[in-house]
Amino acid sequence: MEPASLQNKGQQGFPRVSVSQVSPSTADVDSPASVFSAFFRADQFERHQLWLGVPDSPASGIHANLNTSKLFNIGPKDSLCVTEDSEVECSSNTSYTKAFRIGFETEGQCKAFHATFELLKLKRAGTGSGVFQNRSKSNAILKCKFDDKIEASSAKMYFHYYGQLPHQQNMLQDYTRTGTYFAAVIENYADFNGRIVVDVGAGSGILSLFAAKAGAKHVYAIEASEMAEYACRLIAGNPSLGKRITVIKGKVEEVELPEKADILISEPMGTLLVNERMLESYVIARDRFLVPDGKMFPSIGRIHMAPFSDEYLYIEIASKALFWQQHNYFAVDLTPLHGSAFEGYFSQPVIDAFDPRILISPAIFHTLDFTRIKEEELYEIDIPLNFIASVGARVHGLACWFDVLFNGSSVQRWLTTAPGAPTTHWYQLRCVFSQPLYVMAGQEITGLLNLVAHSAQSYTINLTMSAKMLGPGAVQGGILHTSSCKLNLKDPYYLISQPQPYRWTQDQQLQQEVNNLQEISLVTPEEIDACITTD
């Protein structure tokens, strides 16, 4: 059990440091060095403490209150921390009663430790979440952009979700996803070897470990949820890679880094690419941490769209509202609510893996260039639609999926969530009309997909599609029939139990990934191992 005064209100960790107690007056070493983990933590009064010890016994070890401690650089990888046993604020005449030398495995870790130490010393209680004073900027109050845009209740649930191992496991077990990231990083080790990397939203730290495996000089793994602590433990358990990784707990919008990154790696994609609004954090991280012309993995994302016809899906959704057509439900007429229930079911986007043969025209796509797009441009996205129907059909709505590109210097690799490709945990998404549209083969379908971000970390989807007139009317731009719908991307309907003609087992997917990797990999396993720095 943790001491009561050290509740988990925020931790930042450095998994492997060597610590020796020294005399505060002479700086002579008093004790042999121990290999400890170092954590910064806040108590319930937002007073930050540095704790050095063994993760499994948090009550033991060395505790230093940052208010009464000072940190000095005594070498590129060595620091001296002097601290007072009492709670009294440091002043010029403080006599320090404890001192210890902290040795880091890399200079990057040492710099990150100092940056975190100084930043947390500046944080003050009572200014509200995400608001802190930064003395280095003339006491200006820096407000965290994330907290301005996102409802506190949504953020709390969101980071609570990602703070749990089963949800990280779910992503790790999507072998198409994780395997594609692994392949993209290792095949492009030249982009990582000897570079400073920032992992934006590191979760379990898996992408940081991949980057370190590809030879990164140092990786800063930024993670806002409690998963940061697990990431520390995973990284500490992989010491040959972990010594080049620093986990920083906090939002990318508010943490400080000791140096700029040559390359960002992240997995910020949600359903329909944009759900969760994490792309905005990715773009903010680019503007805050990336050197000019630095690389981003992934660098672009594309939303693909095509009209579909699926009578079974339509009937399934419509029939859910049939309950409300009863005139005599325990002697009560439910029919006045049938219309609302019917519209309600059609306001949920449907998520499943469908057979691509339901698409009635070739797909179009809309590109988001993560290297250039402004954060504000993600608040509202307008995508004009234009299709030519390949067959005559009843169009039940718009089917969407996405892909992202790892534009490596050696290999370009796409991670796709397309129908017919190996299924990912994102599946595909369909917006279904309550009033379908009738089209003939060759008929033009126009429309607009409008996505408006909301403060619950998702989007409102406004979709309109029109069948244009055939013959002379088409030339004049005449519209025969229009259907529209408004959906909440935050509230999807998961329909993933239906038979999947193209679904593979995960083992097959994994095997396929391995085969792909072996077939197209430009580097041999020996070359991969050779590229790993062993400092």
Ligand SMILES: C[S@@+](CC[C@H](N)C(=O)[O-])C[C@H]1O[C@@H](n2cnc3c(N)ncnc32)[C@H](O)[C@@H]1O
């Ligand atoms: C989709 S998960 C990816 C996790 C990990 N990178 C992986 O690929 O397995 C996104 C992670 O980013 C974190 N995250 C989201 N927004 C963040 C932000 N603004 N600052 C820091 N972390 C954030 C979440 O808590 C979550 O763990």
